[in-house]
Amino acid sequence: MERKDLALLCAGTICFWLFVLAFGTAQEHGLRESTVPPAVQTAAVQTERPPVPEQPELSLNCRAACLMDQDSGTILYEKNADQQMPIASITKVMTLLLTFEAIHDGRLTLDTLVPVSEHAYHMGGSQIWLEPGEQFTLDEMIKAICVSSANDAAVAVAELVGGSEPGFVQMMNARAAELGMVNTTFHNACGLDTEGHLSTAHDVAIMSREILNTCPEVLHYTGIWTDTLRGGQTQLVNTNKLLRRYNGITGLKTGTTSGAGVCISASATRDGLDLIAVVLGSLSSSERFTAATTLLDYGFAAYAAVPLPAMEDRPLLIKIKGSAEESVPLDYTALPETLLMPKENAAALTAQLDLPQELEAPVQLGQTVGTVRILSGETQLGEYEVRAAADAEKMDFGTAFGLLWDALTGCEN
Numbered sequence: 001m002e003r004k005d006l007a008l009l010c011a012g013t014i015c016f017w018l019f020v021l022a023f024g025t026a027q028e029h030g031l032r033e034s035t036v037p038p039a040v041q042t043a044a045v046q047t048e049r050p051p052v053p054e055q056p057e058l059s060l061n062c063r064a065a066c067l068m069d070q071d072s073g074t075i076l077y078e079k080n081a082d083q084q085m086p087i088a089s090i091t092k093v094m095t096l097l098l099t100f101e102a103i104h105d106g107r108l109t110l111d112t113l114v115p116v117s118e119h120a121y122h123m124g125g126s127q128i129w130l131e132p133g134e135q136f137t138l139d140e141m142i143k144a145i146c147v148s149s150a151n152d153a154a155v156a157v158a159e160l161v162g163g164s165e166p167g168f169v170q171m172m173n174a175r176a177a178e179l180g181m182v183n184t185t186f187h188n189a190c191g192l193d194t195e196g197h198l199s200t201a202h203d204v205a206i207m208s209r210e211i212l213n214t215c216p217e218v219l220h221y222t223g224i225w226t227d228t229l230r231g232g233q234t235q236l237v238n239t240n241k242l243l244r245r246y247n248g249i250t251g252l253k254t255g256t257t258s259g260a261g262v263c264i265s266a267s268a269t270r271d272g273l274d275l276i277a278v279v280l281g282s283l284s285s286s287e288r289f290t291a292a293t294t295l296l297d298y299g300f301a302a303y304a305a306v307p308l309p310a311m312e313d314r315p316l317l318i319k320i321k322g323s324a325e326e327s328v329p330l331d332y333t334a335l336p337e338t339l340l341m342p343k344e345n346a347a348a349l350t351a352q353l354d355l356p357q358e359l360e361a362p363v364q365l366g367q368t369v370g371t372v373r374i375l376s377g378e379t380q381l382g383e384y385e386v387r388a389a390a391d392a393e394k395m396d397f398g399t400a401f402g403l404l405w406d407a408l409t410g411c412e413n
Helices: 003-028 088-104 138-148 151-162 165-178 201-214 218-222 285-302 397-409
Strands: 064-069 075-079 113-115 135-137 226-229 234-237 249-257 261-270 273-282 303-307 317-321 327-331 338-342 350-354 358-360 368-376 379-388
Touching: 064 201, 064 285, 075 201, 075 285, 088 138, 088 151, 088 165, 088 201, 088 249, 088 261, 113 138, 113 151, 135 138, 138 151, 138 218, 138 226, 138 234, 151 165, 201 218, 201 249, 201 261, 201 273, 218 249, 261 285, 273 285, 273 303, 285 303, 338 379
Parallel strands: 317 358
Antiparallel strands: 064 075, 064 273, 113 135, 226 234, 249 261, 261 273, 303 338, 317 327, 327 379, 350 368, 368 379
16 A cells, blocks of 8 residues: 555544544533433413402401512402502602612612702692702602602602603503503602592502512611601601501501592511501591501411421532533522411421433523422422523534543643
8 A cells, every 4th residue: 555545544544533532522521412301491470360368357447458478479368459549649659669760770879969849849738848949868858758758759759750740650650560550540759639540459569569679778768757857847757657556567658638548558577477568548547557457467367488498408500411511500599588378277398309410502591490399298389490590502513622622632721
């Protein structure tokens, strides 16, 4: 055999064995066809309102009421909860929500000065007697809204956030639509009686839950009993008398007009259970607070926030085939810390993790890769997603050859 032919034969043999070695190395790094079932896709969002648990007959002197678990959004009790009616100054919960969101977005700070317009000056009802041209910090204005339910302060803040009160009202209605408050229409920022300015006990609970979950700093203001402005010249006294009467009360907002009657959205917490009690259309302040107390007492007596199992041995990584990444971390943050249960059924919970041994690339950040089922005995109480906490791209030939070359030459990346 000629030397040229021998060289070609040797080169071909080397290329063949290089290919075999590359394929074998790629297999070790996961380029084989996967026999692992595909990752579970993200579950569809539930849009239908779940049924209210069986509820007792409570004596509530009001037109409408709603008791909600703040963590899960579960309705625990309702009375005419979807009937539209005025909600008075509880409207300011949405005003506060949009204001705190503007702070979170960096558009405002608590030190931002809030100017007072002629329009804000002419607001009636509860107020702190703002004068045109006067300025307060946003922190002071929020305090006036939360403690004294000041209409003039609410409108001044609305003009700051939205450019004008009508512009801010558009923001209010858009945010209400995002939250699923399907029976709510706002026409002003403070809650004064206006034709068509309506909501429901259920929608108020949704709105209250949103601000409590996403803007917990609001409780710093709603928990203030008394304070002052203008260097002590203006006294602020909280309109929510439950702050001095109810164990665990944290807020949230009262409201009273001739059209709405006497109302409250009350928030309270005990033993890890956070509840929201909405009362609309009472005839007196005492009836309002009594109804809210009755709702909260029922919730705390009938339900418990049961801690989930620790799952200390849960895997923190999952192996990946077909990628240069050997594994990706797992994200368990979809699991709540506690689960709402009726006290009569409250028992130790167990967790069942459904997770494949390995996944086939590509894997995307946030992709659902498994589930955790929470059980009480044989009864499943909930199912929660386990997600990938990083990306893992599918390996191409160039990457595989690079790994082979590093293996042959002893190079490390």
